Amino acid sequence: MAQLAILGGKPIRTKLFPAYNTITKKEEEAALAVLRSGNLSQFIGDWCDDFFGGPKVREFETAWSQKFQARHTVSVNSATSGLIAAIGAAGIGPGDEVIVSPYTMSASASCAFAYGAVPVFADIQEDIFTLDPASIEEKITPQSKAIVVVHIFGHPADMDPILALARRHQLTVIEDCAQAPLATYKGRPVGTLGDMGIFSLNYHKHIHTGEGGMITTNDDALAERLCLIRNHGEVAIDSLPHLHDLTNLWGQNYRLTELQCAIGIEQLKRLDGYLAQRINNCGYLAQQLAKLPGILPPVEYADCRHVYYVQPYKFRQELVGVPRNLFVQAVAAELPSAYLRETTGKLIGAGYVKPLYLQRIYQEKTVSRCSFNCPRYQGKTSYAKGLCPVTERMHEEELFTHEYMRPPMDKTDLDDVVRAFEKVYEHRHTLLAP
Numbered sequence: 248m249a250q251l252a253i254l255g256g257k258p259i260r261t262k263l264f265p266a267y268n269t270i271t272k273k274e275e276e277a278a279l280a281v282l283r284s285g286n287l288s289q290f291i292g293d294w295c296d297d298f299f300g301g302p303k304v305r306e307f308e309t310a311w312s313q314k315f316q317a318r319h320t321v322s323v324n325s326a327t328s329g330l331i332a333a334i335g336a337a338g339i340g341p342g343d344e345v346i347v348s349p350y351t352m353s354a355s356a357s358c359a360f361a362y363g364a365v366p367v368f369a370d371i372q373e374d375i376f377t378l379d380p381a382s383i384e385e386k387i388t389p390q391s392k393a394i395v396v397v398h399i400f401g402h403p404a405d406m407d408p409i410l411a412l413a414r415r416h417q418l419t420v421i422e423d424c425a426q427a428p429l430a431t432y433k434g435r436p437v438g439t440l441g442d443m444g445i446f447s448l449n450y451h452k453h454i455h456t457g458e459g460g461m462i463t464t465n466d467d468a469l470a471e472r473l474c475l476i477r478n479h480g481e482v483a484i485d486s487l488p489h490l491h492d493l494t495n496l497w498g499q500n501y502r503l504t505e506l507q508c509a510i511g512i513e514q515l516k517r518l519d520g521y522l523a524q525r526i527n528n529c530g531y532l533a534q535q536l537a538k539l540p541g542i543l544p545p546v547e548y549a550d551c552r553h554v555y556y557v558q559p560y561k562f563r564q565e566l567v568g569v570p571r572n573l574f575v576q577a578v579a580a581e582l583p584s585a586y587l588r589e590t591t592g593k594l595i596g597a598g599y600v601k602p603l604y605l606q607r608i609y610q611e612k613t614v615s616r617c618s619f620n621c622p623r624y625q626g627k628t629s630y631a632k633g634l635c636p637v638t639e640r641m642h643e644e645e646l647f648t649h650e651y652m653r654p655p656m657d658k659t660d661l662d663d664v665v666r667a668f669e670k671v672y673e674h675r676h677t678l679l680a681p
């Protein structure tokens with residue numbers, strides 16, 4: 248009988264998986280042309296044409312707007328900067344609350360701190376792991392100003408009921424699309440369903456520029472405010488007499504460089520191809536792994552497109568007969584890491600991030616002098632364990648995610664993943680042996 252690798256047996260595969268690398272000769276040539284021009288960034292923090300950046304910045308933003316069906320795109324140096332800029336552009340400040348999922352990358356929530364606001368956590372839906380409209384409604388208070396909706400793992404949140412709530416309570420909707428470029432909801436790409444959409448171009452994403460971010464909006468006034476926040480807005484305001492509300496319009500430096508935008512232009516041309524590979528790979532894995540009772544592939548709503556930043560599965564311990572963490576560790580032990588990620592470990596993990604409100608900064612409420620402790624803050628949001636029971640159950644018991652779908656993983660690689668699952672499944676009871 249084959250012994251599981253976690254118990255000392257021979258793993259299914261030791262040869263590293265191929266490196267995740269979306270950069271090709273095209274990016275190399277585009278970057279070289281910018282380097283040779285000597286113009287690595289044309290931004291000027293003063294009111295003139297170059298306040299909006301150089302030719303590559305503009306070309307990339309225009310191409311992004313076309314692809315994502317947006318009236319405006321504002322490039323920034325990360326999605327984190329983009330989220331902060333969106334909070335600023337929405338005019339949010341001390342005393343205000345921002346409703347957000349706790350099951351997301353930390354910046355989706357911590358962006359509120361930048362302007363002295365308070366993150367308030369609503370629970371997630373257990374089928375697609377995005378904000379649950381019913382839970383959002385319970386969390387709305389007179390202090391609520393915005394909802395940060397995260398299209399987590401690449402599946403769009405259920406936007407219609409969320410947008411209806413937002414309209415009724417006059418809340419700004421910020422879509423965190425970092426994990427979901429060209430995911431669609433009822434035929435429309437995410438990013439302009441709400442007021443502003445933020446995309447990430449960090450190295451781990453579907454396409455990347457090393458670091459970077461893009462903000463989409465159909466609102467002219469918000470686009471103008473975002474450009475001011477991106478680039479030292481205070482220097483431009485004297486030249487913009489039509490601006491009446493100057494709240495938050497002192498600027499940062501969130502500028503993306505010519506070099507990164509030149510790379511981004513080339514990356515964007517191949518986004519459709521990379522998405523197709525991810526979707527095909529995930530389809531194959533889901534089909535194979537669904538044969539194992541208790542391993543549940545992700546749900547995709549009709550009228551939606553999942554773009555699989557990671558592929559989330561649910562695990563039913565009552566059907567599999569062993570705890571999720573043990574099972575996932577056993578699968579991980581059968582498989583290697585990938586080139587370029589040799590030191591960062593496995594491409595599969597139990598749960599996702601710890602529910603954000605359980606981080607020390609929320610538990611101790613000391614992260615910001617303003618926010619929670621601001622005299623203008625009249626709310627009483629809680630960060631107690633048990634606050635979002637679905638999130639906690641997904642994290643502690645039911646969810647696992649993997650990245651084995653990333654290009655250029657091919658059928659041979661995927662078959663090794665399937666064999667690892669099958670082997671662990673077949674011998675799972677040996678995991679429990681005393």
Ligand SMILES: Cc1ncc(COP(=O)(O)O)c(C=O)c1O
Nearest residue numbers: 325326327352354425447448449
């Ligand atoms: C959902 C989500 N939001 C925001 C971010 C922040 O992106 P960036 O690294 O570009 O700041 C990430 C990055 O992983 C993310 O996954």
